[in-house]
Amino acid sequence: MYLPDFEYYAPDSIAEACQLLSQFGAKAKVLAGGTDMVVKMKNELLAPEVVVSVKNLEQLKKIEYVAGKGVCVGALCTHNDLVKSDVLKERYPSVANAARQMANNQVRNRGTVGGNISNAVPSADLPPIFIALNATAKLVGTKGERTVAMEDLFTGPGKTVMAQDELIAEVFIPDQKMTGSNYIKFGLRKSGALAVVGVAVAVQVENGVIKDARVALGAVAATPVRAKKTEEFLKGKNATDDVLAEAGVIASGECKPISDIRASAEYRTDLVRIFTKRALRKAVDEGHV
Amino acid sequence: MSSFVVDKDGIKRYAVTVNVNGSDYTKVIKANTLLVNLLRDDLDLTGTKRGCELGDCGCCTVMLDGNPVNACLVLAIDCDGREITTIEGIQDGEDLDIVQEKFIEHAGFQCGFCTPGMIVSSRALLNENPSPTEYEVREAIAGNLCRCTGYVNIVAAVLDAAENL
Amino acid sequence: MKQDYSYVGKSVDRNDSYGKTTGHAQYTADLKFPGMLYGKLIRSTIAHGRIKSIDTSEAEKLNGVKAIITAKDVPSMKWGLSPARFDENIFCIDKVRYHGDKIGAVCAVDEETVYKALKLIKVEYEELPAVFTWQDAAKEGAPQIFEEYPGNLNTEIHHHFGDVDAALKDAYYVRTDKFQGQRTYHAFIENHASAAYWDGDRAFLYSSCQSVHYVQYHLCRVLGMKMGNLTVRQTNVGAGFGGKLDPTGLDFAAVILSKITGQPVKMWYDHAETFLNGRGRHPMTMELTTGVDKNGKILAHKFDCVLEGGAYTGLGIASSYYAGSLLGVLYLIDNYKFDCRRYVTNLPPCGAQRGHGQPQPRFAFEHHIDLVGEAIGVDPIDMRLINARKGNSITTAGYEVKSYNLVGANKMARDASGWTEKRGKMGVGRGIGVGNGGFVTGAGFCQYRTDYPHSVGMVKIFDDGTRAYVYSNAVDIGQGSDTVLMQMAAEAMGYPYERCQMVTGDTDLSTLDFGAYASRQTLMAGWAVKRAGAEVKKKVLAKACEMLKASGRIKEGFGYLDGPLTPEDLDCVEGIVFVKQEPAVKLTFEEVARKYFVDHGVLLGRGWYHPGKLGGNHKGAAVGTSPAYSSATQVAEVQVDMETGQIECVDTWDVHDSGTIINPKLFHGQVHGAFYMGVGETIWEEVKFDKKTGKLLNGNFAEYRLPTALDMPPVESLTLDDSYEPNGPYGLKEVGEGATTPTMGAVANAIYDAMGVSMTELPITYEKVWRALRDKKASGK
Incomplete structure (x- = not known):
């Protein structure tokens, strides 16, 4: 296999990167870890004339806790940076665990948070847990920066609200009242498989009562989606097995999966029911796992 | 940015310096050159294999600044100024690394085609985690497919190497 | 019956340990020759159709392209791994029969140019209806994929031993079940590759294959070459599992392109092409009926099986027979009926x-x-x-x-x-x-018709006795056959295993073996090298006997000898020749071998194996x-x-x-x-x-x-x-x-x-x- 020729740039600043993206418009693509983009280029699904490598943007490679505000995850952190992050281990192991389930170790060493999000693949592993935790993305472009809620970022398979000249700079997980969160990925083998269904939940439980809940589903619609009816149903209920099972049933009614080479829509729908129930149970019982 | 010359078709050819197995190499390459091809074609380090070329099989695994990556998915130019360890850099002179010794002792290979990547992944794991659990070993090599061994003797070899580091 | 052995039964390290764990082991795709060109196949982009035209003009203009060949440039003789059905051409002549079928080949100065050239080649087709399941292939009026297989029926088998219907009538319990298998493939990690060069009228081909002999035989047959003019070699093979037994389009094309260009040519498959090359597991549709007595003893069994074969036969006839032929080995079944059909379809060929x-x-x-x-x-x-x-x-x-x-x-x-x-x-x-x-x-039996032995082996001892070369073209595709063959040869010779070396993977230098398939090598090549080793040992013992007698160390009537010392009084184990009754009286294998070399020249042992006439007389008993x-x-x-x-x-x-x-x-x-x-x-x-x-x-x-x-x-x-x-x-x-x-x-x-x-x-x-x-x-x- 081979890659077609392209012009290559490796800017030293975010501003310069945005400037290049603005200058070349649709001809240009951002290259971060390359684990998705190089594959697409080899498979002739993508042939950018200009490749903007963001490898030099060191400032986007940090994971930090900002006191009183939340966790800031740089867009160029690799999945394994998340897996190994002490900040995440302490505050949101559920995010580290979601990252740990992506592809395989070599890909986790290259694939970045920004890439996983901006490729907008419906089965991506990070968006559901970020949505469940009410995270936002900071986008930077030639006209300045803006913050978009993770759940509003995606508009379709491979499509986001990002402008041609915008980069994802960071993901911000705000401090919150949620007491537990969890992401379950269901793939067709234990490693190196895309999610057939991914369910992320976050819950605020007090004295056995669910005060608040967020449920996000991956791989079962054109974009990661929130299961809002399920969330509404859960609020104020006791976290009993029956309630969580009922929540699963409601969630399965909120997804719109397709049938493809990996699974039928019917199967995915039922998996949403099962894993919503299971992810809720874990988040309720075990916290942010 | 690396310096470049423009060839007669208008394609830029960049001078890229990579440190491979402890030595610096400067090569003139196109931007679309993949790390796996730089290693195999320009440096004659053919221990790094080309298999699926899509990041699924792991037979091109090398360490990039210590972390195992698929060389088939990395642009060589993105490695300018960075350190790469290939299978040829695992042994210390004439002495085999403990991981290599244990692969031999346990017959952790058959056809040998996945073996370079498998050993690089295993060594990278032990560099970071000298006493892994069996699950951690399996997780670390789950991106290295082996059709011959069922991983049974490979897992045994890595666990044994960990005990004898 | 079991004895104490020096090497047999021992978990010695593989002989390829160093190369395979250090990255130094070479595979075909790792080879480089001065002036080497790179080549790939041109493949069909439709499943079934007539080729109307092939336009290579744009590709030929591309800087760096050295040669492009299609059916018109190569011999048209049909071939197949099994002579039961020769139905494959080097490149499609009139029709393509599956999406990915071989149309031609390109070579150029580097890989990138080859890919670019492939994109510039335009093939025009008259598309024909295609069938992708045996059920569709078997339908009345289905598109005909090969003229020689009416109704797309590639083969049928009807075996009946005993009287199944009568036995089922008497059975305590009779049950019928239906099963469906799927198409799988070998999934070795090393994709097929070939590299060829010429020296005058002699061609040399490196092939990532399971049998250098079959590649040599089939290429020579189709290309009209004497087998002595084509050397097939191999380096390490990144596994096969049956998928590297058939010669590939790469083998043919590399030899032809190298001749045309006068330069070495290396060709390779991308991973997806290994799927298109196919030869993996046939999907089988199976119906089984069994009658048993009340204890569960099988009285009769009926097996109906249909194979979806893909576009060519390859080993598919043997696959069909194997579907039914081994059940009666596992279980005692007096009454057994096996009915089988194999259909061709417009998908990559299935095989072993x-x-x-x-x-x-x-x-x-x-x-x-x-x-x-x-x-x-x-x-x-x-x-x-x-x-x-x-x-x-x-x-x-x-x-x-x-x-x-x-x-x-x-x-x-x-x-x-x-x-x-x-x-x-x-x-x-x-x-x-x-x-x-x-x-x-x-x-x-051999896969083509021949009276050759199945395995031939040889052992040559180096001049001064410090190394034993074990010759066999048995193919180590990873299973470790080189190691176990050397263990057996070393055991038979009484020579240290550590000082043995394989000479293999070369039809010139090493000795005939049919290759790695049917789980044959350890037994067949094993017999050949064991016999070769035994012949060496016999010569060594005879020479040692002579040396001991000449030395005056052994005298007739020495207590334990009834008459003069004979070779039968000696043995050799792990490189030491000794008198069995008096082990302290000994010589080293090395000194004996050196003396042999001085007196007679090369110390050689030869062995061969042919299974002879085996059981079964019915049609298809060979499988x-x-x-x-x-x-x-x-x-x-x-x-x-x-x-x-x-x-x-x-x-x-x-x-x-x-x-x-x-x-x-x-x-x-x-x-x-x-x-x-x-x-x-x-x-x-x-x-x-x-x-x-x-x-x-x-x-x-x-x-x-x-x-x-x-x-x-x-x-x-x-x-x-x-x-x-x-x-x-x-x-x-x-x-x-x-x-x-x-x-x-x-x-x-x-x-x-x-x-x-x-x-x-x-x-x-x-x-x-x-x-x-x-x-x-x-x-x-």
């Missing part, structure tokens, strides 16, 4: 994959017999014990079986796995299952007859998620009746790998095509899912101590393929035990399990 035609029929039978046993209240292992063949017997089809301890294998697997405590007692979602299998140890048969029992334990259908194989046991084991650590490696392939095929693996276009959908390892290290269970590999095969050198028989044949049955039976629904269609995916459980719930059973 580890276990050849047998694994899917084994899956079907092993699950079916559990269902029979369940209906009459007999435990699965008891069902197998009642019906298992015993050694020194002759099958209904006339095959002679020497050693055979399937009974022992079942009992050992039962005890090791805790079967009795576990079966039916582990609760919903957890299950344990058993499966039996086995294989031939080499086929009785299944063998000098020795292995048998095996596997037990698998699985966990099924009763909500999602996810299956986890948690533990497995294998007992392989394999005769003497030459190298235990390599032996167990074969069992592990065989189980791995079997469990992959049971749960995860299937090659998929677009139903409308026949285009490959999952030609990659993301969607063709081999189990990863996290999916693969531990395997406890056990052996039977008293297994000894008189027809094998040192009492050995096969392991490589036989160990994959019980797996699908064992895992499927464990899944049945866990979930209570019979799964009859491979692969048993999570979704199929989910659906079956849902349907069961809905039906209220």
Whole structure:
């Protein structure tokens, strides 16, 4: 296999990167870890004339806790940076665990948070847990920066609200009242498989009562989606097995999966029911796992 | 940015310096050159294999600044100024690394085609985690497919190497 | 019968250990020659059609392109791996028969130029209707893929031993079940590659193949070359499993392109092309009917099997026979009827994959017999014990079986796995299952018609005796045949294994062997090198006798000698020649060998093997007859998620009746790998095509899912101590393929035990399990 020729740039600043993206418009693509983009280029699904490598943007490679505000995850952190992050281990192991389930170790060493999000693949592993935790993305472009809620970022398979000249700079997980969160990925083998269904939940439980809940589903619609009816149903209920099972049933009614080479829509729908129930149970019982 | 010359078709050819197995190499390459091809074609380090070329099989695994990556998915130019360890850099002179010794002792290979990547992944794991659990070993090599061994003797070899580091 | 050996039975390290663990081992794609060009095949982009025109003009203009060839530039003689059906051309002449069929080849100065040239080649087709299932191929009025196969029927087999209908009438219980297998492929990690160059009228080809001899034979036949003018060589081979036995388009094209350009040419497949090259497992549609008495003894069995063959025959006729020919080796079945059809379709050709035609029929039978046993209240292992063949017997089809301890294998697997405590007692979602299998140890016949011996071996001792070169063109595709052949040669010579070296992978320099298939090499090449080693030893002992006598150290009537010292009074072990009665009187092998060289020139030993006339007289008996048969029992334990259908194989046991084991650590490696392939095929693996276009959908390892290290269970590999095969050198028989044949049955039976629904269609995916459980719930059973 081979890659077609392209012009290559490796800017030293975010501003310069945005400037290049603005200058070349649709001809240009951002290259971060390359684990998705190089594959697409080899498979002739993508042939950018200009490749903007963001490898030099060191400032986007940090994971930090900002006191009183939340966790800031740089867009160029690799999945394994998340897996190994002490900040995440302490505050949101559920995010580290979601990252740990992506592809395989070599890909986790290259694939970045920004890439996983901006490729907008419906089965991506990070968006559901970020949505469940009410995270936002900071986008930077030639006209300045803006913050978009993770759940509003995606508009379709491979499509986001990002402008041609915008980069994802960071993901911000705000401090919150949620007491537990969890992401379950269901793939067709234990490693190196895309999610057939991914369910992320976050819950605020007090004295056995669910005060608040967020449920996000991956791989079962054109974009990661929130299961809002399920969330509404859960609020104020006791976290009993029956309630969580009922929540699963409601969630399965909120997804719109397709049938493809990996699974039928019917199967995915039922998996949403099962894993919503299971992810809720874990988040309720075990916290942010 | 690396310096470049423009060839007669208008394609830029960049001078890229990579440190491979402890030595610096400067090569003139196109931007679309993949790390796996730089290693195999320009440096004659053919221990790094080309298999699926899509990041699924792991037979091109090398360490990039210590972390195992698929060389088939990395642009060589993105490695300018960075350190790469290939299978040829695992042994210390004439002495085999403990991981290599244990692969031999346990017959952790058959056809040998996945073996370079498998050993690089295993060594990278032990560099970071000298006493892994069996699950951690399996997780670390789950991106290295082996059709011959069922991983049974490979897992045994890595666990044994960990005990004898 | 077992003796103490120096090397046989020892887990010596593989001879290729250093190269393979350091990255220094070379594979075909690693080769470089001065002035080398790079080449790839031009492939069809439709499934069925006539080629109207091929326009290569734009590609030829591309700077760096050196040659482009199509059917008009190459010989038109048809070939095939088996002479039963020669139906393949180097490049398609009139028609393309599958999406990915070979149309031509390009070579250029570098890889990138080759890819660019391929994009510039325009092929115009007159598209024809295509068929992608045997059911469609068999329909009245279906598009005709080959003129020579009316109705697309490629072969049919009708075997009938005894009287099945009469026996079924008398049976206590009769049951019929239907099963469906899937298309899988070998999934070796090294893609095929070839490299060729010429020197005058001599061509040299490096091929990543399983048989240098077959590649040499078929290329010479089609290219009209004398075999002495084409040398086929190989480096290390990144596994084969049956998928590198047929010569590929790369082999032909590399030789031809190299001749045209006058430069070395290296050619390679991208990974997806290894799927298009095909030759993997045939999907089989199977119907089984068995009649038993009330104890579970099989009275009669009827097996109806249809194979979807893909576009060409390759080894497909043998695959068809193998589907039915080995059942009667495993089990005692007096009345047996086997009806089989193979259809061609517009998909890549199917062929031989580890276990050849047998694994899917084994899956079907092993699950079916559990269902029979369940209906009459007999435990699965008891069902197998009642019906298992015993050694020194002759099958209904006339095959002679020497050693055979399937009974022992079942009992050992039962005890090791805790079967009795576990079966039916582990609760919903957890299950344990058993499966039996086995294989031939080499086929009785060459794949083309010849009176050549099957294996020829030679040992040459280096001038001063410090190294023994073991010659055999048996192919080490990873199974470790070089290592075990040297162990056997060293044992036979009484020479240190560590000082042996293989001379192999070269049709000029080494000696004939048919190659790596049908689990034949350890026995057949083993006999050849063992005999060669024995001849060396004989010469060494004779020379040593002469030397000892001349030295005056041995005098006639020396107490332990009745007469003059003879070679029979001597032995040689691990490089020391000694008087058996007085071991202190000794010489080194090296000094004796050196003296031999001084007196006579090269010290050589030669050996060869031909299986001779084996059992079976019916049409097709050639596929299944063998000098020795292995048998095996596997037990698998699985966990099924009763909500999602996810299956986890948690533990497995294998007992392989394999005769003497030459190298235990390599032996167990074969069992592990065989189980791995079997469990992959049971749960995860299937090659998929677009139903409308026949285009490959999952030609990659993301969607063709081999189990990863996290999916693969531990395997406890056990052996039977008293297994000894008189027809094998040192009492050995096969392991490589036989160990994959019980797996699908064992895992499927464990899944049945866990979930209570019979799964009859491979692969048993999570979704199929989910659906079956849902349907069961809905039906209220």
